[in-house]
Amino acid sequence: MSFAASRLAAVKASASAWVSQAAQDARARGEDVIDLGIGEPDFDTPDHIKEAAHQAAKAGDTKYPPTGGTLRMRRAVADKLRRENGLEHTPDEVIVSNGAKQVLFNAFMATLEPGDEVLLCAPYFGQYKDIVAILGGVTVALPCPASEGFLLGPEALRAAITPRTRWLLLNQPSNPSGAVYSDADVLALGAVLADHPRVLVLSDEIYEHILFDGRVFRSFAALCPDLKDRTLTVNGVSKAYAMTGWRVGYGAGPKDLIAAMTKVQSQISSGVCSIAQAAAAAALEGPQDDVKRFREAFEARRDLVVRRVADIPGLTLDPPGGAFYAFIGCAALIGATRPDGRTLKDDNDVTAWLLEDAGVAAVPGSAYDLSPFFRISTAAAETVLADAMDRIAAAVSELK
Ligand code: PLP
Numbered sequence: 001m002s003f004a005a006s007r008l009a010a011v012k013a014s015a016s017a018w019v020s021q022a023a024q025d026a027r028a029r030g031e032d033v034i035d036l037g038i039g040e041p042d043f044d045t046p047d048h049i050k051e052a053a054h055q056a057a058k059a060g061d062t063k064y065p066p067t068g069g070t071l072r073m074r075r076a077v078a079d080k081l082r083r084e085n086g087l088e089h090t091p092d093e094v095i096v097s098n099g100a101k102q103v104l105f106n107a108f109m110a111t112l113e114p115g116d117e118v119l120l121c122a123p124y125f126g127q128y129k130d131i132v133a134i135l136g137g138v139t140v141a142l143p144c145p146a147s148e149g150f151l152l153g154p155e156a157l158r159a160a161i162t163p164r165t166r167w168l169l170l171n172q173p174s175n176p177s178g179a180v181y182s183d184a185d186v187l188a189l190g191a192v193l194a195d196h197p198r199v200l201v202l203s204d205e206i207y208e209h210i211l212f213d214g215r216v217f218r219s220f221a222a223l224c225p226d227l228k229d230r231t232l233t234v235n236g237v238s239k240a241y242a243m244t245g246w247r248v249g250y251g252a253g254p255k256d257l258i259a260a261m262t263k264v265q266s267q268i269s270s271g272v273c274s275i276a277q278a279a280a281a282a283a284l285e286g287p288q289d290d291v292k293r294f295r296e297a298f299e300a301r302r303d304l305v306v307r308r309v310a311d312i313p314g315l316t317l318d319p320p321g322g323a324f325y326a327f328i329g330c331a332a333l334i335g336a337t338r339p340d341g342r343t344l345k346d347d348n349d350v351t352a353w354l355l356e357d358a359g360v361a362a363v364p365g366s367a368y369d370l371s372p373f374f375r376i377s378t379a380a381a382e383t384v385l386a387d388a389m390d391r392i393a394a395a396v397s398e399l400k
Contacts (some may be wrong), residue, residue: 010016010133014019015126015367016377019351023361034388036376039175039325043242043297045279046290047100051197052247052282056275065271068098068262069250076281077250085205085219085231089252095261096272096280098283100236100249105131105268106261107202107251108167112137116166121152123327123368125175125204139165141369145327146318147331150177150370154188161196168193170220171204173211176368176375177329178302180211184217190224194388200257201231201366206249209240209291229254238323241283248280249274298324301385303380306388312396325380327365335400344399347372358395360388 019037026033068074074091081087097103104127108118114136120128122141129139142160145148157168169191173180181189195197203220213216215398234247251261271277302319305326309317313337316329330350337343338357344350347364351374355358366374378385 007136009136011130011362011380012126014130015363015368018393019363022355026355026361028361031358031359033355034380034384034391035361036378036385036388039239039243039248039377039379040048040244040323041239041294041379043290043294045242045246046283047280047287049243051284052286053275053279056278057215061278063274065274065277067266067271068258069094069271070274070277071249071279073086073281076284077252080284081219081233081252083240085208085217085233086222086238087228087252090255092256092259092345094227094250095258095265096248096250096277096310097265098247098249098272100204100234100251100282101131101234101246102233102265103249103251103261104128104202104204105135106264107234108132108137108262109134109264111200112166114166117162117164118167119157119160119165120167120369121150121171121174121178123150123174123365123370123373124169125171126337126367126369128169129369138164140165141181143370144179145178145370146177146316149318150174151181151185151187151191154192157189159165161192161199165199167200167202169202169204172204173207173276173320173322175207175323176325176363176365176373178323178325180215180321181399183223184249186218186220187353190220190227193224193227194206195297197230198400199230201227203231203235204234206234206236206239206292207233208325210295210298212295212319213300214322215377217316217343218277231258237280237283240294241280241293242290243280244281246273246279248276275368298378301380301382303325304382304385305376305378305389308386308393312389312393313394314396314399324377326378327368327373327375330374332397334372339398339400347374350374354392354395357398358388358391360391
């Protein structure tokens with residue numbers, strides 16, 4: 001007997017969670033596995049943030065919080081957006097949710113009619129597709145190949161927009177490719193969108209602080225102010241402050257959109273844990289030194305992985321501009337034969353072989369709708385990454 005409703009048929013479990021589970025299973029069998037599947041900072045949440053949570057609990061901040069977020073947190077978000085992103089939003093144009101993921105869910109639930117289209121730039125964070133599928137929308141993947149720097153160009157965008165297009169989803173720095181748009185690239189996309197007033201823009205900026213080579217982050221809505229009244233800026237504390245477990249994300253956009261999203265949230269989860277919101281507000285309001293420290297560590301790790309991949313025949317990687325992933329091209333490995341005689345037919349086979357022969361858990365490009373690649377998380381210590389790269393190099397050298 002099946003318990004699942006038909007709308008779940010198109011929905012897959014998160015690929016990185018699945019890969020991490022496979023890594024754990026292998027470890028439980030006694031295998032020595034390095035898990036580079038999950039996208040999570042390996043740092044601990046800074047102490048002053050934990051202390052703020054502690055104080056909130058002790059002060060009795062333990063009642064149901066307002067659905068859309070505490071006033072303190074929504075003000076902290078509005079201040080952050082003004083200070084760091086040059087964006088003006090009032091607290092009633094901000095929603096606080098259980099991670100950026102719930103902001104996405106709320107937004108699509110609040111706006112999509114059955115059959116409405118959401119444009120995604122492939123490779124993309126796989127859950128975008130599954131959330132839209134749960135809600136009866138249709139995702140349209142726009143291929144953004146490595147030769148284009150994994151970036152969407154204005155002509156491809158123009159060609160993809162139909163009367164059913166409801167959202168363009170942009171994510172930069174990108175998970176999984178690390179791609180970052182130049183200001184000119186964003187302005188060119190904005191010019192296309194100006195001709196299509198029904199299309200909303202969701203700008204997922206969750207990796208904004210993890211940006212390399214001296215790049216400066218620019219929010220989509222700040223670069224394209226004419227589109228601000230149909231842009232939802234999505235962000236959260238998970239990646240910048242090593243707070244994945246606290247589950248606090250936020251969105252800022254037009255008041256009516258935020259009100260509709262808050263209505264959705266009121267029926268799902270109510271307001272985010274009051275103590276986690278107090279901690280997140282402290283993260284946004286407090287000293288930002290740890291954000292800088294994390295960024296520097298991620299850049300050094302990126303450099304290490306880029307250097308090491310360059311020495312492995314058959315693998316390709318242009319330096320990612322941000323985020324903490326390496327989306328490694330493996331086209332030259334497709335068709336190769338493993339020592340056990342099996343052939344690598346696609347990037348799913350490549351990641352299965354990496355797990356079995358190299359003891360490295362990675363996510364196949366198919367999970368991000370662009371193949372043949374595999375993604376490793378670079379949110380691990382340099383010694384761990386160096387070990388993983390040694391193992392990958394050794395396994396590649398044994399392919400025929
Ligand atoms: N957006 C992107 C691009 C991500 O990579 C992730 C997490 O991996 C999220 C959103 C969700 O983040 P959160 O932990 O805030 O739900």
